[in-house]
Amino acid sequence: MRRHRSLLTAVLGSALGLLLAAPAAPAASAPSAPAATGAVPQVVPVAFGSLSPHAATDVTPAPRQTDRKAPGVRRAVFVGNNWDGTASILAPGSFKQLGRINIIPDRDERLREIALNPYRLAYFIAIRIVIGEGHDQYVDDMYSSNDGTLLVVSRPSFGDVVGISLKTHEIVWRFPVAGVRSDHMAVSPDGKRVVVSASTGDVVHELRLRDGKELGQFASGGSPHESTYIDNGRRILHASIGMVYSPLDHPALDATKQERVLQVVDARTNKIVRRYDLRKALDARGMDDVSTAVRPITLSPDEEKFYFQLSFFHGFVELDRRSGEITRVKRLPNLIKSTPREAYLLDSAHHGIAMDPHGKKLCVAGTMSDYATVVDARSFKRGPLLKGGLKPYWVTPSWNGRHCYISWSGSDKISKISYRTGRIVDSAPVGYHPQRVRNGFVQRSLVAGLPDVEPDIGLLSGLPTAP
Numbered sequence: 001m002r003r004h005r006s007l008l009t010a011v012l013g014s015a016l017g018l019l020l021a022a023p024a025a026p027a028a029s030a031p032s033a034p035a036a037t038g039a040v041p042q043v044v045p046v047a048f049g050s051l052s053p054h055a056a057t058d059v060t061p062a063p064r065q066t067d068r069k070a071p072g073v074r075r076a077v078f079v080g081n082n083w084d085g086t087a088s089i090l091a092p093g094s095f096k097q098l099g100r101i102n103i104i105p106d107r108d109e110r111l112r113e114i115a116l117n118p119y120r121l122a123y124f125i126a127i128r129i130v131i132g133e134g135h136d137q138y139v140d141d142m143y144s145s146n147d148g149t150l151l152v153v154s155r156p157s158f159g160d161v162v163g164i165s166l167k168t169h170e171i172v173w174r175f176p177v178a179g180v181r182s183d184h185m186a187v188s189p190d191g192k193r194v195v196v197s198a199s200t201g202d203v204v205h206e207l208r209l210r211d212g213k214e215l216g217q218f219a220s221g222g223s224p225h226e227s228t229y230i231d232n233g234r235r236i237l238h239a240s241i242g243m244v245y246s247p248l249d250h251p252a253l254d255a256t257k258q259e260r261v262l263q264v265v266d267a268r269t270n271k272i273v274r275r276y277d278l279r280k281a282l283d284a285r286g287m288d289d290v291s292t293a294v295r296p297i298t299l300s301p302d303e304e305k306f307y308f309q310l311s312f313f314h315g316f317v318e319l320d321r322r323s324g325e326i327t328r329v330k331r332l333p334n335l336i337k338s339t340p341r342e343a344y345l346l347d348s349a350h351h352g353i354a355m356d357p358h359g360k361k362l363c364v365a366g367t368m369s370d371y372a373t374v375v376d377a378r379s380f381k382r383g384p385l386l387k388g389g390l391k392p393y394w395v396t397p398s399w400n401g402r403h404c405y406i407s408w409s410g411s412d413k414i415s416k417i418s419y420r421t422g423r424i425v426d427s428a429p430v431g432y433h434p435q436r437v438r439n440g441f442v443q444r445s446l447v448a449g450l451p452d453v454e455p456d457i458g459l460l461s462g463l464p465t466a467p
Helices: 007-021 107-115 118-131 251-256 278-284
Strands: 073-081 086-090 097-102 141-144 150-155 160-165 171-176 182-187 193-198 203-208 214-219 224-230 235-240 262-266 272-275 294-299 305-310 315-320 326-331 353-355 361-366 371-376 392-397 403-408 413-418 424-429 434-443
Touching: 073 141, 107 118, 141 182, 150 182, 160 182, 182 224, 193 224, 203 224, 224 294, 235 294, 278 326, 294 353, 305 353, 353 392, 361 392, 361 403, 371 392, 371 413, 392 434, 403 434, 413 434
Parallel strands: 141 434
Antiparallel strands: 073 086, 073 434, 086 097, 141 150, 150 160, 160 171, 182 193, 193 203, 203 214, 224 235, 235 262, 262 272, 294 305, 305 315, 315 326, 353 361, 361 371, 392 403, 403 413, 413 424
């Protein structure tokens, strides 16, 4: 097991390193740091701009909203490279890279801000050591506006969400979340709102996409995670995962990992309208030793069935929306039977699942076992195990529903898998540690100006690392 230097040593070393690495700037130019109490912060305007996105898309369970393509834009695939702080932009057909955007142009300012706040600094180091495998987390989730001018990105280590102009590559708005870490997002079908999970704030913020203004928030359990707009945007399906970074991974200690919830929220009022009792549902299926932490989730086209992965579980379950009962269980191969639960990546045996828009196939990422596979939704028979890379960590259907995209976070590439054949048809290199993959748009006039960013991913001066 790795040995890390003490948090105190890390904090002191980082404070000095951050102050030395970041250039001096007038105090008035830096936004104030988020409150340590987890109070709801206000939007921090960074630059002036007037962007009016049309309808955006959420591609789970089916990419139906992506048909609303605005004039003058082309489709694109956005890949968030978490550890180097970039987003790769690919052409969905050829899989060629159109460009790569720097997501952390304000890195020096953010590091200086963190270094001067002991509370923030302690969490910054903890996120790196405990969650980031020794790396800072710069890109968790992202969505483009349908007019192809704006990219909205959550940045975990900086605890914020930013809107980045795809024309100027500058930040046009910034919203610090409650607590110190931002995570998964979802965009409403009309493209006007984006929700973002505040991991340590135990809330989900609702923001106006065009300018980052907070419109509301709703309560979650421990470590809010994935959200999905359902019922044509009238409701939100949301799950929290609890303390997946806790070392207390034995099934008998599962209750120590905070409250885990699966809930439906009224998107207009942000009121919780239903919470599912997953412990009861799992026990009824004889799965009393399985965690209730819902990982990635996808839905049938009629949204009456939920398919989701669970912490430590190799496979997925099907839950009936109306009854709340688990109707089917699919167990998939565990290729790491000798690996202890404590060595699982943030408790994720599997992390990535997406149903095709016709409800016939499910594309699944076997994260710890390093495979992907396509499962028939009717028979639950799986296809071949696809060994296309290391640590597959997200799955997204293509805009036309013919393929699923999968990120191989340990191999710095993504692949395109055919739902029909269950085979990999193409792969493409991206940035350092790709995670989230989203369908989106970019203005055709901007494509030629997209840079091919090759950022310095080396350690910043003075920052301690895990040996």
